Amino acid sequence: MIINHPLLGPRDAQEFTYLGDATLIDRPDGMADAAPEAFHDYLHLRDNPAGTHRELWYHEGGDRSWLVVTRDTRTHEITRVDLARDVALQRGRGA
Amino acid sequence: MRYSALRVFAEALRGQRGWRPAWRDPDPQPEYDTLIIGGGGHGLATAHYLASRYGGKRIAVLEKGWIGGGNVGRNTTIVRSNYLLDGNEPFYEYSLKLWEGLEQDLNYNAMVSQRGILNLYHSDAQRDAYIRRGNAMKLHGADAELLDAGAVRAMYPRLNFDNARFPVQGGLLQRRAGTVRHDAVAWGYARAADSRGVDILQNTEVTGLQIEQGRIKGVETTRGPIRAARVGVAVAGSTSRVMSMAGMRLPIESHVLQAFVSEGLKPLIDGVVTFGAGHFYVSQSDKGGLVFGGDIDGYNSYAQRGNLPVVEDVVEGGMAIMPAIGRARLLRMWGGIMDMSMDGSPIIDRTPVEGLYLNAGWCYGGFKATPASGMAFAHLLATGEPHETATAYRLDRFRRGLPIDEKGAGAQPNLH
Numbered sequence: 106m107i108i109n110h111p112l113l114g115p116r117d118a119q120e121f122t123y124l125g126d127a128t129l130i131d132r133p134d135g136m137a138d139a140a141p142e143a144f145h146d147y148l149h150l151r152d153n154p155a156g157t158h159r160e161l162w163y164h165e166g167g168d169r170s171w172l173v174v175t176r177d178t179r180t181h182e183i184t185r186v187d188l189a190r191d192v193a194l195q196r197g198r199g200a
Numbered sequence: 201m202r203y204s205a206l207r208v209f210a211e212a213l214r215g216q217r218g219w220r221p222a223w224r225d226p227d228p229q230p231e232y233d234t235l236i237i238g239g240g241g242h243g244l245a246t247a248h249y250l251a252s253r254y255g256g257k258r259i260a261v262l263e264k265g266w267i268g269g270g271n272v273g274r275n276t277t278i279v280r281s282n283y284l285l286d287g288n289e290p291f292y293e294y295s296l297k298l299w300e301g302l303e304q305d306l307n308y309n310a311m312v313s314q315r316g317i318l319n320l321y322h323s324d325a326q327r328d329a330y331i332r333r334g335n336a337m338k339l340h341g342a343d344a345e346l347l348d349a350g351a352v353r354a355m356y357p358r359l360n361f362d363n364a365r366f367p368v369q370g371g372l373l374q375r376r377a378g379t380v381r382h383d384a385v386a387w388g389y390a391r392a393a394d395s396r397g398v399d400i401l402q403n404t405e406v407t408g409l410q411i412e413q414g415r416i417k418g419v420e421t422t423r424g425p426i427r428a429a430r431v432g433v434a435v436a437g438s439t440s441r442v443m444s445m446a447g448m449r450l451p452i453e454s455h456v457l458q459a460f461v462s463e464g465l466k467p468l469i470d471g472v473v474t475f476g477a478g479h480f481y482v483s484q485s486d487k488g489g490l491v492f493g494g495d496i497d498g499y500n501s502y503a504q505r506g507n508l509p510v511v512e513d514v515v516e517g518g519m520a521i522m523p524a525i526g527r528a529r530l531l532r533m534w535g536g537i538m539d540m541s542m543d544g545s546p547i548i549d550r551t552p553v554e555g556l557y558l559n560a561g562w563c564y565g566g567f568k569a570t571p572a573s574g575m576a577f578a579h580l581l582a583t584g585e586p587h588e589t590a591t592a593y594r595l596d597r598f599r600r601g602l603p604i605d606e607k608g609a610g611a612q613p614n615l616h
């Protein structure tokens with residue numbers, strides 16, 4: 106697989122490590138009343154779709170940035186790559 | 201039809217014209233007592249034990265493709281019970297005992313071969329971990345022996361003992377472990393279940409679950425609706441897809457694991473050997489092919505094929521421990537989609553939907569579990585209670601903070 110890094114251009118997927126579903130960006134509020142349930146959901150439960158999946162890859166063998174890669178889990182076709190930082194900022198998370 | 205040596209002899213004299221198909225190809229009935237979704241090893245074993253041990257009647261197995269086309273026919277055929285944790289070891293040891301009696305039970309040659317598994321260690325720390333594991337195995341009635349380098353050398357002279365980076369210091373041996381002909385397991389269970397009246401419905405994909413007021417009523421299939429008050433799901437890598445039809449999200453990611461077979465060679469290794477300093481395991485089939493594998497590819501996948509980086513990684517592991525492998529040509533390679541759970545351990549449990557039961561999360565190790573999984577799932581379907589060897593495999597263990605994490609890797613499926 107080739108991941109088209111937004112800053113560095115096309116890179117071999119071997120340079121990256123995989124974390125999982127990009128919902129991991131949305132870490133719940135640990136002080137909220139429903140925190141235990143929210144963390145169970147966050148930590149354990151996944152949509153695990155056969156099709157389009159937004160997922161976190163870490164450019165360990167490169168510039169150490171986190172990316173959100175949109176990929177089809179049936180074909181490995183990658184349709185979009187964003188810097189996770191930009192995605193997080195858009196979602197109102199701190200930088 | 202009972203299979204026997206006499207029968208083989210008689211058929212040889214009659215030009216092999218008396219053999220009959222090993223199972224029927226019936227049309228679906230409008231209603232059954234119990235439906236089992238998934239005609240892999242676990243679904244077929246469940247049907248067999250439900251019919252033979254729990255007196256189950258009117259049972260159907262629904263398989264979207266052909267039986268044996270999933271992971272049961274794609275794995276590297278290793279069976280063993282060398283687990284560490286209390287939640288796992290009694291279950292896998294029970295499974296190994298069922299393997300030992302399987303062929304008599306099914307009247308089918310599944311080529312159960314207790315040729316032993318040897319887990320190599322390459323450091324003092326790894327040896328200590330294996331001593332601990334071996335003791336845990338013995339406490340649960342399994343067999344385990346610690347070998348030093350000399351004993352390993354006597355057993356497997358062709359390994360790379362003096363590799364400067366990872367010298368072989370010894371190994372943990374389980375002699376009762378081994379390999380089983382994987383397709384024969386699917387066929388043997390199918391034939392045994394069919395002979396007790398179980399309908400095995402191939403090319404029947406479940407496309408919907410009928411749920412009314414929190415109760416299962418039946419399923420939609422590509423061959424029409426089928427009613428049933430009890431439905432068991434055992435679809436391995438497709439678990440999240442099927443359970444999403446009931447609106448459930450699960451502690452599971454689907455990942456691909458690859459396997460490889462070399463050209464046929466003269467006898468080189470007698471049992472199963474695993475490299476301790478990288479992920480590589482190998483055995484030799486009765487036809488002579490080296491059957492080997494290693495890590496999963498590491499990212500969510502529903503493509504039943506893997507990518508090249510893992511091929512390289514597996515072969516590097518092979519070259520490190522068995523340099524002779526470099527001269528063998530690769531004959532075949534393939535991938536299978538597995539349900540990797542958040543703690544690396546399986547789930548055999550009820551679900552919030554009344555009458556709907558789940559058997560899932562087998563990761564890359566569910567082949568060895570096939571008999572015990574079938575027995576435990578049949579027990580659950582018949583009685584509504586967990587089998588005594590499977591009490592830890594609850595779906596709510598994640599919420600309750602009681603994972604069964606053999607590797608201690610945390611809620612990260614690609615690390616288990």
Ligand SMILES: Cc1cc2nc3c(=O)[nH]c(=O)nc-3n(C[C@H](O)[C@H](O)[C@H](O)COP(=O)(O)OP(=O)(O)OC[C@H]3O[C@@H](n4cnc5c(N)ncnc54)[C@H](O)[C@@H]3O)c2cc1C
Nearest residue numbers: 238240241242264270271272275276278406536566567568
């Ligand atoms: C390459 C590889 C090597 C492995 N090596 C080992 C090993 O050495 N030892 C070991 O213990 N384990 C091993 N495993 C793991 C083991 O193969 C699996 O854990 C186990 O086979 C899963 O259970 P099963 O046999 O029931 O799965 P499967 O055979 O995959 O059965 C599931 C079935 O469900 C069907 N299905 C899916 N969706 C639907 C639907 N909607 N409707 C109807 N049917 C459906 C599928 O078609 C499939 O036939 C390996 C796996 C792989 C991929």
